[in-house]
Amino acid sequence: MDGVSFEVKGGEFFSLLGPNGAGKTTTISVLTTTLNKTSGDVKIAGYDTETHASDVRQNIGIIFQNPSLDINLSAEENVRLHAILYGVFPYRPTYTLMPEAYKKQVMELAELLGISESIHKPIKTFSGGMKRKLEIIRSLIHKPKVLFLDEPTSGLDPASRRSLWDYLEEVMKNENMTVFLTTHYLEEAEDADRVAIITNGKIEMMGTPNSIKNKLLEDHMTIDAKNRSGLKKELDSKKVNYSGVGPFKVSLKKQRAQEIIKNLDTKLSLLDIQRPTLEEAYLQLIQQKIHEGN
Amino acid sequence: MKEINAILTIAHRDLVKLFRDRTRLIFSLIFPFIFIGVLGSSLQSNLSGELGYNFLTFVFVGVLAQTLFQSTASGIISLVEDRENDFSQEIFISPVSRYSIIFGKILGETLVAFAGVVGILVLGVVLQVPLDWARLLTLLPFGLIVALFGGAFGILVMANLGGQRTANQVFPFIIFPQFFLAGVFNPIQNLPPVLLFLSRISPMTYAVDLFRSVYYTGTAAFDKTVIFGTLVNMAAIFVMFLLFFSIGTILFVRSERNR
Numbered sequence: 001m002d003g004v005s006f007e008v009k010g011g012e013f014f015s016l017l018g019p020n021g022a023g024k025t026t027t028i029s030v031l032t033t034t035l036n037k038t039s040g041d042v043k044i045a046g047y048d049t050e051t052h053a054s055d056v057r058q059n060i061g062i063i064f065q066n067p068s069l070d071i072n073l074s075a076e077e078n079v080r081l082h083a084i085l086y087g088v089f090p091y092r093p094t095y096t097l098m099p100e101a102y103k104k105q106v107m108e109l110a111e112l113l114g115i116s117e118s119i120h121k122p123i124k125t126f127s128g129g130m131k132r133k134l135e136i137i138r139s140l141i142h143k144p145k146v147l148f149l150d151e152p153t154s155g156l157d158p159a160s161r162r163s164l165w166d167y168l169e170e171v172m173k174n175e176n177m178t179v180f181l182t183t184h185y186l187e188e189a190e191d192a193d194r195v196a197i198i199t200n201g202k203i204e205m206m207g208t209p210n211s212i213k214n215k216l217l218e219d220h221m222t223i224d225a226k227n228r229s230g231l232k233k234e235l236d237s238k239k240v241n242y243s244g245v246g247p248f249k250v251s252l253k254k255q256r257a258q259e260i261i262k263n264l265d266t267k268l269s270l271l272d273i274q275r276p277t278l279e280e281a282y283l284q285l286i287q288q289k290i291h292e293g294n
Numbered sequence: 295m296k297e298i299n300a301i302l303t304i305a306h307r308d309l310v311k312l313f314r315d316r317t318r319l320i321f322s323l324i325f326p327f328i329f330i331g332v333l334g335s336s337l338q339s340n341l342s343g344e345l346g347y348n349f350l351t352f353v354f355v356g357v358l359a360q361t362l363f364q365s366t367a368s369g370i371i372s373l374v375e376d377r378e379n380d381f382s383q384e385i386f387i388s389p390v391s392r393y394s395i396i397f398g399k400i401l402g403e404t405l406v407a408f409a410g411v412v413g414i415l416v417l418g419v420v421l422q423v424p425l426d427w428a429r430l431l432t433l434l435p436f437g438l439i440v441a442l443f444g445g446a447f448g449i450l451v452m453a454n455l456g457g458q459r460t461a462n463q464v465f466p467f468i469i470f471p472q473f474f475l476a477g478v479f480n481p482i483q484n485l486p487p488v489l490l491f492l493s494r495i496s497p498m499t500y501a502v503d504l505f506r507s508v509y510y511t512g513t514a515a516f517d518k519t520v521i522f523g524t525l526v527n528m529a530a531i532f533v534m535f536l537l538f539f540s541i542g543t544i545l546f547v548r549s550e551r552n553r
Contacts, residue, residue: 062383066380066383068382069381072314087299090299
């Protein structure tokens with residue numbers, strides 16, 4: 001890591017992106033007090049990660065890259081262990097003896113995730129998606145101010161990913177938590193308030209997803225017509241900025257799509273307006289980096 | 295209060311895991327059965343005339359101490375296991391003192407070891423080992439000390455081991471010679487210099503001798519079966535416990551943080 005510096009406001013959804021080995025997990029490890037930093041200052045929820053590690057830990061929740069559940073215990077026992085470790089509830093040897101408030105909270109969370117029936121089953125029987133959801137339930141039980149998600153959906157099938165995100169969005173809306181996400185699925189970061197892209201231990205770019213896209217790529221549309229030569233002539237005569245020999249890729253940097261199309265008389269057979277995705281912007285940046293490296 | 299709750303819940307987890315793992319329960323009885331039933335019985339039948347004490351009882355008391363020491367020590371292997379399946383992340387990221395975590399772990403394995411002792415006592419009854427039950431009862435608090443001691447020893451060993459494979463390979467080499475050096479089933483009143491040295495630096499020696507010094511106290515067999523007195527053993531164990539526990543915890547936490 002080299003000169004990585006950033007600030008995330010309370011309630012913000014912040015995403016850290018970068019290729020494998022860029023330093024994402026290292027960053028998260030330092031932020032969550034599991035790794036010592038070699039230099040610099042790190043504060044989470046107002047506490048220094050080294051001198052007040054315990055206060056930091058009390059205020060954060062983490063979903064690790066690898067599931068950190070005890071597969072010998074039931075789902076509820078995993079949650080109970082967590083609740084007691086974080087001092088939310090006192091130790092009691094069985095579920096029945098736990099305070100009513102605990103039971104209520106666990107059942108509510110389990111219901112929200114649709115796993116209330118299997119809450120007392122050993123988690124050996126759980127699917128990957130269910131385990132992830134259970135970890136999220138668990139990490140929320142001590143009401144953290146900052147939730148760290150380290151590639152939370154890696155290894156999940158698309159349906160499980162979707163439903164996990166539906167739930168996470170719900171959580172973000174209701175709990176007003178700060179969320180710190182690393183992911184390889186860039187569409188998951190599209191809704192982030194801010195994104196930082198990190199390569200080789202350095203932050204290359206930081207900003208809203210839109211500002212990053214605008215910096216790296218431009219909006220464009222693709223058009224085509226049966227009468228290609230006619231369309232080409234028209235584009236040339238109207239000084240439209242385009243590329244390709246058909247279909248034509250038209251830049252929307254200076255002109256809006258509506259203005260361009262309004263001025264065209266040739267009958268179009270294809271019209272496709274493309275907003276660049278974060279993924280395209282990201283790949284563009286990574287490619288630039290590779291070129292610079294060469 | 296939070297720390298005590300944390301210690302209890304970490305210990306609780308180990309006990310729960312034991313009762314869900316039937317094979318481990320059964321395996322914990324196989325070694326004592328071989329030591330007492332096979333080795334002890336055969337030596338008692340062939341040697342006992344000149345000893346002046348019952349050899350079977352001698353071995354039985356030794357095995358009780360050895361089991362408590364070893365069971366807790368090897369139970370700490372599960373810390374390495376936790377590290378491997380990433381569960382230790384969950385525990386080590388919690389706002390609980392690292393010492394409480396390790397202490398909870400040792401306490402849990404101590405309870406597990408006591409569950410094993412219950413099995414050995416049943417074995418003693420079945421094999422008709424001549425036992426003074428009132429004296430056995432006085433061993434109870436010392437059993438706790440021996441188990442905690444074994445746990446601290448386990449922490450020190452585990453902190454220096456990488457993966458579970460290494461742990462499973464190395465641990466027998468560290469624990470097995472101690473059976474003989476500590477005199478679990480062999481009298482060690484007289485030893486050649488090299489063995490004497492090794493015997494005196496084996497932690498298990500003091501655990502086994504503590505048990506015998508308490509069990510045989512005030513009996514005619516005391517001088518023939520015990521090497522140090524109870525106080526010397528307690529002092530040795532106390533010092534080693536503090537050393538093993540603090541050094542082991544520091545090393546273990548450091549290896550967690552630099553992983």
